[in-house]
Ligand SMILES: Cc1cc2nc3c(=O)[nH]c(=O)nc-3n(C[C@H](O)[C@H](O)[C@H](O)COP(=O)(O)O)c2cc1C
C-alpha cells in the first residue's frame with residue numbers, strides 16, 4: 111500500500127509527523143506492508159495533515175487526519191475520506207503551472223521531478239542563445255512576484271546587456287510578508303523547479319553563479335533546498351557542465367538573520383555581502399551594480415520557479431492566461447481568519463470576493479468578514495465594499511490596493527482597525543533599516559500619534575495624515591514608503607474607529 | 617541552570633571560521649556558525665573574525681547588532697518564538713502572546729529564572745493559513761491555543 115503525507119512545514123505544524131508514526135505503527139501491528147512517501151502540500155491547509163492513499167493509480171484523500179485516524183485510513187473506512195484528491199473542487203478550479211508538482215512528487219526525487227515534466231524547460235533553453243531566452247521571458251509577460259510586478263524579461267535584458275566578467279542570479283527567498291507562504295511551499299515541495307529556473311536565468315543573462323537568500327525562520331525550507339542543491343550537483347544539473355552542455359551554473363543557499371527589510375533587494379544584497387542590511391540608494395540598479403558591485407538579477411522565488419514551465423510549455427501558453435497586463439497565473443495565499451485557507455493558483459483576474467467568500471468560505475470564526483489585508487504588511491486593508499476588485503496588478507491598484515506577493519489576510523468583525531494601523535507603524539519602527547529619517551523616525555511618531563488618537567486627541571488625526579504623506583514621499587524604500595497604505599486605508603474605510611474613541615474620551 | 621557562557625580560544629574560533637573564508641560574502645555564514653556552536657556570538661570571536669575578514673571591530677559589531685537573530689549573550693535552553701504578525705493577530709495571536717508572557721512573568725526577549733526558556737517575537741513563520749503560529753527551537757506549531765501552549769511550555773521547562 112502506497113501512502114503520501116506532506117512534509118511541508120504547515121502540515122508538520124499540524125501534526126503530520128505524528129500521523130505518519132501512527133500509520134507506520136498500525137501497519138506494523140497488522141503485519142501490513144506500507145510505503146509512506148513524504149511530499150509537499152497540495153495547498154489545502156484546512157485539510158492538513160492530508161493523507162493520500164493510492165488505489166489503482168488514483169490518490170484518495172483523508173483529512174484533516176490525526177493519529178487516531180490511522181487504523182480507519184488503512185481500512186479505507188475513515189470518516190475523513192474525501193475521495194480522489196484531483197477531483198476536489200479546490201484542485202479542479204486551479205490552473206497549476208508553477209505549483210504543478212507541489213504536493214504530487216517527492217520533493218527530493220530528481221527522477222520524479224523529471225517524470226513530471228521537470229528539466230524539459232532547461233533542455234529547451236540550453237539550445238537557445240541568451241537573447242532568445244530573454245525574449246521568451248519577455249513574451250511570457252512574466253512580472254516579478256516579489257511585490258513590485260516589474261517585468262522579468264526587461265530586468266534580464268539589462269543584466270544580459272551589461273558587461274562584466276562575473277554576473278549573478280540572486281533569488282529573493284526572504285518572504286517576510288504576513289499572509290504569504292508560497293515561496294516556502296514551493297521550496298519545500300518542489301525545490302528543483304527553483305534550481306532549474308535559476309539555471310535558465312543564468313544561461314539567459316550569462317551568469318554562472320547563483321544564491322538563494324532564504325530567511326532563517328524557514329528551517330525546513332533551508333534543509334530541503336540544501337539537499338536539492340547537493341542532489342542537483344551530483345546529477346550534473348549544477349556545476350561546470352550543466353546537463354552536459356559545456357555551460358556552467360552553480361548555486362548556494364544563504365540564510366538570512368531575521369530582518370524583514372532584507373527582503374528589499376538592495377538591503378538583501380548588502381546582507382549577502384556580509385554587511386548591515388541597509389537599503390542602497392537607486393541608481394545604480396542592482397541589474398548593473400548588484401552583488402559585489404556586479405550585474406545581478408534579483409528575482410523572487412515564484413518569479414524564478416515559474417520560468418521552467420514557461421520554457422516547457424512555451425511563452426505563449428503562459429501569456430494566454432491572465433487579465434490586462436497581468437499575464438499568467440497568480441499564486442494566491444489565503445490566510446488569517448478564514449475557513450479554508452491555503453494556496454490557490456489561478457489566472458489573474460479572479461475577484462477578491464470570490465477568493466474570500468467562495469474559495470475561502472468566509473471567516474473561520476463564522477462571523478462576518480470585516481476587512482482583508484492584501485499584499486502583506488505594506489498593503490491596504492480593503493473592506494467588503496471593494497470585493498468586486500479584480501486581482502491583477504493595475505486592477506487592484508485602481509481599487510486602492512496592492513497585490514504584492516499575493517497574500518490575503520482575512521479579518522472578522524472583531525478586528526480593531528486602530529490597533530492594526532498602530533501595528534503597521536510599530537512593525538515599520540521595529541524593522542526600519544535606519545538609513546532614512548521618514549521611515550526611522552516617522553514610524554515611531556506614527557505609533558505615538560495613533561496612541562493620541564486612541565486617547566481621544568482630536569488634533570492627532572490630521573497629524574497622522576501629514577506624517578503618512580511625508581513617509582510616502584520621503585522614504586528611501588517601500589518599507590517607509592508603503593507603511594502609510596495599511597494605516598490610511600484603515601482610516602479611510604473605517605473612520606468611525608478613529609473617531610468613536612474621541613467621543614468616548616470627551 | 618543558566619547556560620554557562622563558553623570560553624572559546626582564538627584557535628577554536630579560527631578553526632570554526634576557516635571553511636567559510638573562501639565564500640563570497642562570508643560574514644553571515646560565519647555568524648550563523650558561531651551562534652550554532654556557542655548559542656550566541658562570543659566576545660572572544662570578535663577579534664579573530666574581524667582580522668580574518670579584514671574589517672574593523674566596529675563594523676563587525678554593526679553587523680551583529682543589525683540582525684534580530686544574533687545574540688551577544690546565551691539564550692535559555694529553549695527558545696519559543698511567538699508570531700506577532702497580522703495573520704496570527706486575526707485569530708487571536710496577540711491575546712495568546714500576552715497571556716503567555718504574563719503567565720511566565722516575562723517581557724519579549726525575556727528568559728525564565730530557571731534558564732529554561734526565552735520567549736521572542738517573530739514576524740511570520742509562513743503558517744498564516746493555520747494561525748496562530750509558534751516555533752519551539754526549530755519545531756513549528758500551528759493553530760496554537762492555550763492547551764497546545766501548555767504542552768510546549770511543559771516540554772521546554774521539563
Ligand atoms: C521592505 C521590503 C521588503 C521586501 N520583501 C521581499 C521579499 O521578502 N521577497 C521578495 O521577493 N521581494 C521582496 N521585496 C521586493 C524586492 O525589493 C524586489 O522588488 C524583488 O525581490 C524583485 O523580484 P521580482 O521582480 O521577481 O519580484 C521587498 C521590498 C521591500 C521594500
Ligand code: FES
Nearest residue numbers: 699704741743744
Ligand atoms: S502571520 Fe503568523 S505565521 Fe504568518
